[in-house]
Amino acid sequence: MSLRGHVYKYGANVDTDAIIPARYLNVNDAQELAQHCMEDIDAGFAGNVQAGDVMVATTNFGCGSSREHAPLCIKAAGVSCVIAKSFARIFYRNSINIGLPILECDEAVDGTDAGDELEIDLESGAIRNLTKGTAFQAKPYPEFMLELMRAGGLVEYTRRRLAAKTG
Amino acid sequence: MGMTLAEKILAAHCGRDRVSPGELVNARVDFVMANDVTAPIAIREFQKLGVERIFDPQRVAFIPSHFIPNKDIQSAENAKFMREFAIAQGAVYFEQGRAGVDHVLLPDGGWVLPGDVVVGADSHTCTYGALGCFATGMGSTDIACAMATGDIWMRVPPTIKFVYHGKLSRWVGGKDIIIYTIGDIGVDGALYCAMEFHGEALAELGMEGRFTISNMAIEAGGKAGLMVPDDKTLAYVRARAKRDWKVYQPDPDAAYQEVREYDLSALEPMVALPSSPANAMPLSKAPRVDIDQVFIGSCTNGRLADLRLAAEVIKGRQVHSRVRCIVIPASHEVYLQALREGLLETFAEAGCAVATTTCGPCLGGYMGILAEGERCVSTSNRNFPGRMGHVRSEVYLANPAVAAASAVVGKLAGPEEVLG
Numbered sequence: 132m133s134l135r136g137h138v139y140k141y142g143a144n145v146d147t148d149a150i151i152p153a154r155y156l157n158v159n160d161a162q163e164l165a166q167h168c169m170e171d172i173d174a175g176f177a178g179n180v181q182a183g184d185v186m187v188a189t190t191n192f193g194c195g196s197s198r199e200h201a202p203l204c205i206k207a208a209g210v211s212c213v214i215a216k217s218f219a220r221i222f223y224r225n226s227i228n229i230g231l232p233i234l235e236c237d238e239a240v241d242g243t244d245a246g247d248e249l250e251i252d253l254e255s256g257a258i259r260n261l262t263k264g265t266a267f268q269a270k271p272y273p274e275f276m277l278e279l280m281r282a283g284g285l286v287e288y289t290r291r292r293l294a295a296k297t298g
Numbered sequence: 299m300g301m302t303l304a305e306k307i308l309a310a311h312c313g314r315d316r317v318s319p320g321e322l323v324n325a326r327v328d329f330v331m332a333n334d335v336t337a338p339i340a341i342r343e344f345q346k347l348g349v350e351r352i353f354d355p356q357r358v359a360f361i362p363s364h365f366i367p368n369k370d371i372q373s374a375e376n377a378k379f380m381r382e383f384a385i386a387q388g389a390v391y392f393e394q395g396r397a398g399v400d401h402v403l404l405p406d407g408g409w410v411l412p413g414d415v416v417v418g419a420d421s422h423t424c425t426y427g428a429l430g431c432f433a434t435g436m437g438s439t440d441i442a443c444a445m446a447t448g449d450i451w452m453r454v455p456p457t458i459k460f461v462y463h464g465k466l467s468r469w470v471g472g473k474d475i476i477i478y479t480i481g482d483i484g485v486d487g488a489l490y491c492a493m494e495f496h497g498e499a500l501a502e503l504g505m506e507g508r509f510t511i512s513n514m515a516i517e518a519g520g521k522a523g524l525m526v527p528d529d530k531t532l533a534y535v536r537a538r539a540k541r542d543w544k545v546y547q548p549d550p551d552a553a554y555q556e557v558r559e560y561d562l563s564a565l566e567p568m569v570a571l572p573s574s575p576a577n578a579m580p581l582s583k584a585p586r587v588d589i590d591q592v593f594i595g596s597c598t599n600g601r602l603a604d605l606r607l608a609a610e611v612i613k614g615r616q617v618h619s620r621v622r623c624i625v626i627p628a629s630h631e632v633y634l635q636a637l638r639e640g641l642l643e644t645f646a647e648a649g650c651a652v653a654t655t656t657c658g659p660c661l662g663g664y665m666g667i668l669a670e671g672e673r674c675v676s677t678s679n680r681n682f683p684g685r686m687g688h689v690r691s692e693v694y695l696a697n698p699a700v701a702a703a704s705a706v707v708g709k710l711a712g713p714e715e716v717l718g
Contacts, residue, residue: 144485144574146682153661153685156335157365157372159342171689191486191519195680196661197421199339199437220490220521221421225437275322275451289443290347 133252134211134232135261136183139169139176140245145188146195147222151204158200161207168204182209185249187240189215193222199229206231212251214258214269216240227276228285234258234269242267300549302457303524304492307432307546311415319456319555326449328414328431331359333400333657334366334373336419336438337380343442352387353448356540359390359409361400364657369664398629398655401425401513401597405505406631408538412527412545417444422597422679424515428508429535430527430545432492435516455492455521456555462497464563469713471607472507473599473677473697475499476514477568479560481578489519491555494548499562500525505534506603513598514679517575567712570695573683581700581712591674592623592705593686594650594698596660599677600628602635604698609641611702611713617649618708624659624666625650650705662686668693675704 149172151164158164169176186205192215193201202225205213212232226233232253239258243249247262254277256269272280282288301309301316309317311325332340337360344352352358360380368374384391390409397403401422404410414431416423419441426433436450444450462475480487493515500508508525515523525531527545535543566580594600594608605627617623625645627633633655636642645652659666660678668674668687673694676686681693696704699713706716 146680148662148680148682148685153663156661156663157370157376159338159376171684191489194485194519195421195682197336197419197423197435197437199336199439202437203339217486217489219486219519221435221437224440228437228439273322285439285443286343286346289447293347293349293446 135250136185138187138247141188143189144191147201150201161203164204165207168208180208183211186213187243190217192218194219197221199225202226202231230284236269239267299553300551302552303548317454321454325415329357329410329416330444332419333361333363334377335364338376339438340442341383343439347446349446352445355388360384363400399597402628408540411543421516424523425513427512427522427524434522457492457494459494459554459557461559462499464561469699472510474568476511477570477578480518480576485576486519493520493523495525506601567700572692586709590672592701593659593676594701595626596678598679599698602632605636605641608698608702609644611699612648613644615706617705621708623650623705625652675701677701
């Protein structure tokens with residue numbers, strides 16, 4: 132699957148309170164959450180983000196709470212992929228589980244500025260910076276994660292597993 | 299080569315003789331929890347799985363804790379949705395007036411035990427590691443699937459060993475040790491790793507102080523924060539266990555990714571300055587800023603020992619006239635015991651606002667939200683921008699004695715300053 136969009140760039144340790152503040156955690160609707168995505172650190176984000184745009188950040192993206200509201204609202208805001216040097220582990224799991232594509236790639240993060248246009252092939256992990264005319268290769272997903280993603284996320288994967296068990 | 303404590307427990311839960319870091323395993327889980335923020339999403343995902351029942355009602359808990367007592371209609375709807383599901387499933391459930399902050403309630407109730415694998419839809423699930431179990435936080439979808447299947451996929455983490463030597467000074471406890479450690483390794487210093495805590499300084503701590511340390515493993519990016527059970531652990535567990543448990547020990551020749559040793563004999567009370575738990579500084583070097591609020595509570599420092607410490611500092615004194623000091627016992631049981639011991643009276647007489655149990659202010663939920671520019675000394679675990687309210691408010695993380703002293707002085711201050 133090929134994705135294409137412009138970059139919103141952030142630094143290290145973007146925490147889940149920054150992605151979606153706790154004052155909105157009693158909201159379960161992803162579209163409503165998306166209106167508040169990043170609002171405390173990037174007030175213009177929710178109003179400007181276009182479908183397909185890409186978030187790029189340095190290390191430990193999504194640290195802090197286990198709230199699934201964080202990847203849910205990023206996805207609902209229209210972001211097609213998050214690229215970082217590293218992700219906090221709960222955020223990583225949550226993103227795979229709900230079908231928000233995320234990639235780890237140091238070079239792409241260093242070689243990308245806000246506003247650049249990226250083209251990303253998820254299966255291969257190939258990232259092209261169309262603005263700068265450069266190309267990068269993200270770390271490949273472990274086979275099991277690909278299996279989860281191909282199934283459409285953890286719920287569908289587990290549903291099939293349970294169905295096979297009860298036969 | 300032997301195995302670390304995390305590897306031993308995970309191997310036993312996937313029917314293997316041994317596991318190694320990096321391997322993906324499917325581990326049986328002994329206990330699963332979710333709360334009023336994470337359960338509504340988890341239950342909706344559960345309902346897509348095509349099964350009617352959770353895998354074992356006595357091993358799945360739903361805890362009203364975050365926006366409880368209900369802060370608004372939407373929170374009330376979420377709490378109601380969770381309650382109805384929990385009761386229909388016959389799951390472990392605690393109503394307000396018996397409930398508490400997740401990670402105080404479950405160990406104190408004997409629901410989570412040594413040797414367990416526990417997964418919870420709350421990042422501070424790692425707290426239970428102090429019992430010698432593998433406990434880790436996940437999101438709602440993972441928890442929905444674990445509630446249905448009784449197992450979970452995991453990547454076996456590498457383990458970092460932390461050894462704490464020396465005798466702790468008065469007013470120094472678990473909070474200071476873990477803030478010091480996170481200050482040393484950073485907020486991603488243990489990313490994807492299990493942290494295994496050892497040493498004679500740890501042995502001296504009571505269970506409460508140990509829970510505080512394991513609680514903040516996630517603040518270093520850790521997947522779990524484990525301790526080897528000793529006599530104190532077993533005495534604590536025997537008094538409350540709801541079922542059998544098993545003690546695991548790391549092998550003497552276990553392979554650690556790294557071993558870090560600390561001499562804590564000169565450690566002072568520590569403060570994490572805004573806006574990162576890794577922004578650690580000894581109290582004596584921290585700026586003596588004026589403060590507006592103090593919060594004593596949370597899954598980090600809302601236990602009985604924490605309240606006793608704060609009461610010792612504040613007894614017979616008054617909270618500074620400009621400051622509000624909010625005290626929230628972290629479970630109803632802690633509340634009741636603090637009431638019987640006269641601690642709540644001590645706090646109330648000093649001018650503290652004492653409230654029923656909730657996570658509320660720790661996550662900027664309610665019951666103590668900060669306005670723009672306000673500063674709070676908090677015994678909780680996170681101080682990211684906006685964590686407790688306005689994005690330009692400030693949170694200083696500290697131990698309960700420092701928080702109580704700061705409430706009296708009206709500035710960031712230590713207990714000796716108050717007690718003379």
